[in-house]
Amino acid sequence: MEIKQYLEPLIKWWKLILVACLLAGISSFLIISRQPPTYQTRVSLVIGRAVYEPNPSGGEMGLAQQLAAYYANIAEREVIRNATMTALNLRWLPAYASQAVPNSQIIEITVTDTDPVRAQAVANELANQLIKQSPSNPDLKEQKRQEFIRQQLELLETQIQDTQEQIAQQENEMGTLNSARQIAEAQADLTAQRQKLTTLQTNYATMLGTSLGRASNSLNIIETAALPTRPIGPNRGTIILMSIAIAFMISAGAAYLIEYLDDSIETxxxxxxxxxxxxxxxxxxxxxxxxxxxxxxxxxxxxxxxxxxxxxxxxxxxxxxxxxxxxxxxxxxxxxxxxxxxxxxxxxxxxxxxxxxxxxxxxxxxxxxxxxxxxxxxxxxxxxxxxxxxxxxxxxxxxxxxxxxxxxxxxxxxxxxxxxxxxxxxxxxxxxxxxxxxxxxxxxxxxxxxxxxxxxxxxxxxxxxxxxxxxxxxxxxxxxxxxxxxxxxxxxxxxxxxxxxxxxxxxxxxxxxxxxxxxxxxxxxxxxxxxxxxxxxxxxxxxxxxxxxxxxxxxxxxxxxx
Structure with a gap:
């Protein structure tokens, strides 16, 4: 068969196809013209502190990525939605999506709404509610606890420095001792100071690990939601062209179906x-x-x-x-x-x-x-x-x-x-x-x-x-x-x-x-x-x-x- 034979149904029923495309284009334009513009904003959060470490371990990075997927799923649960609506005094929330960026410990929450101010407020509040569901929840009791840990860390840092100075001084003085009795007493005192230093360093490391600044299971906002100024949709041109394309395919299919069912001779x-x-x-x-x-x-x-x-x-x-x-x-x-x-x-x-x-x-x-x-x-x-x-x-x-x-x-x-x-x-x-x-x-x-x-x-x-x-x-x-x-x-x-x-x-x-x-x-x-x-x-x-x-x-x- 020649190409012309394949095109004969389209040529014969071109009026039907044209009317279908015009109706689809006009109707889609009328519908879209009544729809308000939509805006989109995004807030980003990071899991833990491994990304800020000069030498993070592979275990820390892998754990952070798993936690990111977990918190991205939690963000779309009812508990987060209801808490956000209560905090903003809203009856409903605009459409939003939460996802973990692949191969990273970053979470992105994207909100789409016809009101740009509301979209910004919802995005930031979703992030805040998600943080409250994590161990890094900044309530008053936790803030006092973190303040105590900070003070203790500062005290341990001072004691460690003093102990290190005493150890250095005793090591210098041992070179001037002559009697065996004085040397034995000095060595015993030096050993006690070194044990004390070890204990202080251990306590410092343990307390430092319990602080939020070093916790692996913690959430922090790295980019707040900005106020969107340019609408992202609806894309009227694309939608109208898609409507016309769909109408063309349907009407062309109808033309071929009619010709297939029509057994009469016309050419x-x-x-x-x-x-x-x-x-x-x-x-x-x-x-x-x-x-x-x-x-x-x-x-x-x-x-x-x-x-x-x-x-x-x-x-x-x-x-x-x-x-x-x-x-x-x-x-x-x-x-x-x-x-x-x-x-x-x-x-x-x-x-x-x-x-x-x-x-x-x-x-x-x-x-x-x-x-x-x-x-x-x-x-x-x-x-x-x-x-x-x-x-x-x-x-x-x-x-x-x-x-x-x-x-x-x-x-x-x-x-x-x-x-x-x-x-x-x-x-x-x-x-x-x-x-x-x-x-x-x-x-x-x-x-x-x-x-x-x-x-x-x-x-x-x-x-x-x-x-x-x-x-x-x-x-x-x-x-x-x-x-x-x-x-x-x-x-x-x-x-x-x-x-x-x-x-x-x-x-x-x-x-x-x-x-x-x-x-x-x-x-x-x-x-x-x-x-x-x-x-x-x-x-x-x-x-x-x-x-x-x-x-x-x-x-x-x-x-x-x-």
Missing amino acids: PEEINRVMKLPVIGFIPEIDNDVHKATIVAEKPRSVVAESFRAVKVSLDFGQVDVPAKSFLVASVSKTEGKSMIASNLAMTYALSGKKVFLLDADLRRPSLHTYLDLPNAKGLTTLLLHPEKSIQQCAQSLPIGNLSVITAGNSVENPSDLIGSQRMKDILLELSERSDYLIVDGPPVLVTDSTILSTAVDEVLIVVGYGLTRRSEAAVALKRLESAGAKIGGVILNRIPRNNRAYYRLYHYDYGMPAEDTRSIKLGKFHFPMKFNRPVNKKKKPASHDTSDLGDQVASRVDKTI
Whole structure:
């Protein structure tokens, strides 16, 4: 498959996608514009004092990281939330998150709120409440205890210094002693001083370890929450673009789903893929204010008439070696408009100066007599059931070129037997010999009668209705015709909507012409405008294959009729 085939659903449903994206963008903008700006602030805490030590141990660092994860989890518990709301006299807290910075002993508490002042106050108070849950809780009793420890540490520092000085002095004096008794007493005194120094140092180290300044399980604020001045959201542009992107994906998915579920044929590319046949004509939808089966005669300058002339040209140029004289116009089902195609195609050949027979061979649901307002008492069934009847007795001439119509006739109970009879083949052969072209309006291909008729004509023209013919049915119809050995001339895509401008840009040439004096002739309840650029009694030009001035040819036929 080509890329264009993948993009066809998007191109076809571009209006749906555009509307969905516009609605998503506008609605998201209206919603976001009503939302207040949000602000964010952050407070940071550190665990212990290892980070401030010149030579921290690995054990201290690992313990601090474990404690950081523990306190980060505690910060999001109800006990901290409730204590913070009570301290700030709030009924609710804005959204916040607490996390331990990876591979460190730092905790970050981030608060997001629409009020920047409240966000700052909540962040700082959360940190304070978290500190109160730790051993470093600075209550009054603990403060007194820490003050006592500080005083004791200062006293121990003084005693240690004095003892060290006494030891140094005694060591110097021992060098001046001469008697053994004095030396023994001095050594005993020096030993006692050294033991005293050791005891003092041990007490100092123990007391220093119990102080908060050296505790591993302690919390300290290293960065208080600042007052945020710039909002962090909402990011209107990003949200609107995301809404549009989501709407595009949903609507595009809906377009592909619709196309997947829709089994109808709408493009010539689909016809080529499914049926492997060329499209020889594109017929637009005909307005209801005109007679669809005779629009070529009623409005010879219309786009529809030009479309049928294009079909005629395609058939003429496609029959260089062995020209086809008889055509079966058949549709896949009953709603594609085959009778309208057959009638207007026959009129197009007749207006070009050819002798044409138009035969209604749809004995199950005949319609040509209704479209052309012709009597149906005698017709094809008359010729089939009464061999003594001649074609002249059943054919009805129309004042449109040299066109004769044979209607279906009265209904019969066994149409398939009559269509497959030798008499039917003889009638088709005689009509082909007595005319330049024979146009047969047959039943749908899915009906057995059409398969039988396809082998008795030169070519079969398949009518496909835009958005009406299903791919599966078209494939089955083609298989039936190929199995019967029918020669298929091509496909006519009918009933293309008028609002589908792409077809008119690609497949039609609408050339405007000035208005001219017209007369009309009456055929049943139909009035056909005919162009007269010259006096009626002027010698008419011989008929030719040139379709550039169809009005002159029609006028010449009218002169003869009048």
